[in-house]
Amino acid sequence: MPYDPSAFPPFAVTVDLVVLTVRRHALCALAVRRGEPPYQGRWALPGGFVRADEDIAAAAARELAEETGLLAHDPSLPAPPNAAHLEQLATYGDPDRDPRMRVVSVAHLALAPDLPAPRPGGDAHSVRWAPVEVLLDGNGAYRQDAASPPLAFDHARILADGVERARSKIEYSSLATAFCPQEFTVGELRRVYEAVWGVALDPRNFHRKVTGTPGFLVPTGGTTTRQGGRPAQLFRAGGATLLNPPMLRPEA
Amino acid sequence: MPYDPSAFPPFAVTVDLVVLTVRRHALCALAVRRGEPPYQGRWALPGGFVRADEDIAAAAARELAEETGLLAHDPSLPAPPNAAHLEQLATYGDPDRDPRMRVVSVAHLALAPDLPAPRPGGDAHSVRWAPVEVLLDGNGAYRQDAASPPLAFDHARILADGVERARSKIEYSSLATAFCPQEFTVGELRRVYEAVWGVALDPRNFHRKVTGTPGFLVPTGGTTTRQGGRPAQLFRAGGATLLNPPMLRPEA
DNA sequence: GTAATAGTGTCTCTAAGACAATATCTG
DNA sequence: CAGATATTGTCTTAGAGACACTATTAC
Numbered sequence: 267m268p269y270d271p272s273a274f275p276p277f278a279v280t281v282d283l284v285v286l287t288v289r290r291h292a293l294c295a296l297a298v299r300r301g302e303p304p305y306q307g308r309w310a311l312p313g314g315f316v317r318a319d320e321d322i323a324a325a326a327a328r329e330l331a332e333e334t335g336l337l338a339h340d341p342s343l344p345a346p347p348n349a350a351h352l353e354q355l356a357t358y359g360d361p362d363r364d365p366r367m368r369v370v371s372v373a374h375l376a377l378a379p380d381l382p383a384p385r386p387g388g389d390a391h392s393v394r395w396a397p398v399e400v401l402l403d404g405n406g407a408y409r410q411d412a413a414s415p416p417l418a419f420d421h422a423r424i425l426a427d428g429v430e431r432a433r434s435k436i437e438y439s440s441l442a443t444a445f446c447p448q449e450f451t452v453g454e455l456r457r458v459y460e461a462v463w464g465v466a467l468d469p470r471n472f473h474r475k476v477t478g479t480p481g482f483l484v485p486t487g488g489t490t491t492r493q494g495g496r497p498a499q500l501f502r503a504g505g506a507t508l509l510n511p512p513m514l515r516p517e518a
Numbered sequence: 519m520p521y522d523p524s525a526f527p528p529f530a531v532t533v534d535l536v537v538l539t540v541r542r543h544a545l546c547a548l549a550v551r552r553g554e555p556p557y558q559g560r561w562a563l564p565g566g567f568v569r570a571d572e573d574i575a576a577a578a579a580r581e582l583a584e585e586t587g588l589l590a591h592d593p594s595l596p597a598p599p600n601a602a603h604l605e606q607l608a609t610y611g612d613p614d615r616d617p618r619m620r621v622v623s624v625a626h627l628a629l630a631p632d633l634p635a636p637r638p639g640g641d642a643h644s645v646r647w648a649p650v651e652v653l654l655d656g657n658g659a660y661r662q663d664a665a666s667p668p669l670a671f672d673h674a675r676i677l678a679d680g681v682e683r684a685r686s687k688i689e690y691s692s693l694a695t696a697f698c699p700q701e702f703t704v705g706e707l708r709r710v711y712e713a714v715w716g717v718a719l720d721p722r723n724f725h726r727k728v729t730g731t732p733g734f735l736v737p738t739g740g741t742t743t744r745q746g747g748r749p750a751q752l753f754r755a756g757g758a759t760l761l762n763p764p765m766l767r768p769e770a
Numbered sequence: 771g772t773a774a775t776a777g778t779g780t781c782t783c784t785a786a787g788a789c790a791a792t793a794t795c796t797g
Numbered sequence: 798c799a800g801a802t803a804t805t806g807t808c809t810t811a812g813a814g815a816c817a818c819t820a821t822t823a824c
């Protein structure tokens with residue numbers, strides 16, 4: 267009895283976004299402050315309803331653009347200037363996850379370079395980049411009080427899943443470049459890995475490895491001294507999606 | 519404006535199952551024949567509606583038990599006799615994926631050992647194990663005719679995604695043991711890898727590798743000659759979930 | 771000059787892949 | 798016996814990690 271179209275329980279379907287970036291050597295996520303109950307005043311992940319005739323991926327891309335001005339882009343094409351990586355993460359549908367009604371949320375993961383503009387449109391005081399460690403551990407200014415959980419609904423779980431996805435995916439794919447501007451140095455890419463994994467990497471072995479992995483980095487010919495020290499070569503992301511051999515996350 | 523509970527578009531939410539097993543050296547998926555339009559008479563993945571107060575994972579476990587008699591089990595516990603691995607795969611919600619109404623399907627992936635019983639309950643002629651190659655390529659007896667796609671709805675896409683998930687996940691996790699009976703030999707485990715990846719592996723290097731990976735296999739002390747030749751040691755799955763170092767899939 | 775970052779080279783060790791040789795069963 | 802599968806061992810080589818050393822900037 268696979269389908270009975272005349273009698274099915276109605277659900278609301280939403281998308282929630284885990285938008286990650288690297289700012290000041292820390293992995294940060296986009297959080298919005300809730301203006302109404304439930305969880306009023308609490309921080310939450312951005313998101314919203316999927317429209318009646320809208321594809322789920324399109325809804326996620328629309329929410330991302332509304333919150334950040336970033337465009338989701340097809341990874342097989344070269345990245346336009348204001349591009350972010352966007353992929354489906356997982357779906358959360360516990361019957362009690364929203365106290366008002368049955369809501370199934372299709373969470374998505376977006377990876378963005380550090381945004382120079384403070385964000386076009388929207389209230390600056392109700393949308394913020396917060397270090398994921400603060401949002402997940404519940405320490406620091408984003409916590410209401412010592413007893414309350416830091417994020418509304420099941421968003422701590424969703425954020426944790428998104429962070430773990432990002433941490434593992436930069437091992438075997440070139441996704442770490444999604445955190446970098448269009449042109450970047452090997453040192454800047456290394457600082458991305460260090461921030462996402464929370465470890466220190468050997469600059470010399472890292473350099474040898476990323477420049478030796480075919481298709482990962484393409485030199486642009488330019489150099490920069492924006493990190494100080496000796497001028498560093500600039501690179502763009504190469505065509506490779508999967509890294510072979512992979513970057514290995516150091517053991518605990 | 520994250521939520522407006524009074525006005526949201528209603529969706530039907532279903533679970534679809536990619537149930538994989540290894541039979542006669544081939545990776546096979548469970549397929550059911552549709553008894554009503556649309557796609558009447560066509561093969562499809564098993565699935566059904568999520569109930570009004572049912573968790574999504576519980577709905578997937580219920581459908582799995584209804585179709586196969588298998589129990590989904592927590593991977594942190596030792597596997598009971600009739601256990602299968604079950605995990606969420608991805609969510610498919612194209613507005614046109616079902617011609618009757620807006621249906622969002624949360625697909626799940628299940629891995630099961632080859633079932634000795636032909637299946638308890640249900641019509642044997644409308645539920646079958648079919649090689650995934652046949653279901654995806656559309657060649658062979660499961661194809662209606664040369665022009666029609668082999669699987670209903672977007673189920674070919676879902677099946678392909680599930681197969682790719684299984685292929686990559688047995689590289690870095692101990693999930694391949696989910697295709698084996700509770701006690702198995704190194705050779706039987708190797709034939710699982712060969713069937714899922716569709717390659718031939720060196721028996722000697724495979725043996726050295728799996729027995730050398732800590733926590734992967736635990737010897738039970740027994741031996742068997744069910745594969746012919748010299749008696750082989752029997753093993754159970756060890757406690758390890760992630761394999762370090764991973765099993766490497768041979769390159770193309 | 772010092773301090774910083776960038777980049778190259780060298781050494782050691784783990785482990786992957788190729789494959790020889792031996793062990794123990796069935797027919 | 799031949800033929801099947803299981804298991805151990807050996808050799809070669811790719812690559813990860815540790816780390817010395819040189820290069821080029823800012824101050």
